[in-house]
Amino acid sequence: MIKRKLIFTSILFTYFMLVISCNENPEEYAVIITEKGKIFLRFFPEIAPKHVESFKILAREGLYNGTSFHRVIKDFVIQGGDPNSKDGDSFNDGQGGRAGKYFGIGEKDIPDTWTIPAEFNDMKHKKGTLSMARAKENDSAGSQFFICLDSLPTLDGKYTIFGEVIDGMDIVEKIGDAYTPRKRNPYYSRPDGDNPRPNIFMDVEIGIAEELGLELSTVNK
Secondary structure, three states: OHHHHHHHHHHHHHHHHHHHHHHHOOOOEEEEEEOOEEEEEEEOOOOOHHHHHHHHHHHHHOOOOOEEEEEEEOOOEEEEOOHHHHOOOHHHOOOOOOOOOOOOOOOOOOHHHOOEOOOOOOOOOOOOEEEEOOOOOOOOEOOOEEEEOOOOHHHOOOOEEEEEEEEOHHHHHHHHOOOOHHHHOOOOOOOOOOOOOOOOEEEEEEEOHHHHOOOHHHOOO
16 A cells, blocks of 8 residues: 555656646747738757757847848748848848857857758658758858748758748748749849848747747647
């Protein structure tokens, strides 16, 4: 009888410790705030921990605030997160960005050289996928990210997926429909051809659902 009570007490203690642990580390989300509305994001830290960590660090630093979606291609992606998009020169948009911390790539004492090691995974690029942009080298991701407007299997295994849209996909689609010079003139050859006119700026916040005003009971599962 005493042995059974001890086993029951042990199980009960373990359960309460798990509950306390969950309450101490509630899941964090992100919200992208634009003039067109809000986009709520869920992260995948189990498959892309460095990318999630970097994104959260940069968001908390305020790096994303005031940046714009500088690359918008209908039925493809909306891309943003470049601090260069704050300077008023649309020709250099898409050329900037950095990781949120030193991950062993770049010069440790020069933050602008930091990039994130690739964390390619088995997730598929589908409508609403949050993925990290990069240059030609696999380990060259910085702060720029994109959200898919459709299923894009050609990107699978080549870019790191680290989250997804769980509410506000209609806002993503509105941004995808924005006017760009190249939409009006397919022969437009300047580097800002996919940059919306007027610019679509963003702020990014990180927090638990209650802090961000996210109703989890209504989000896309």
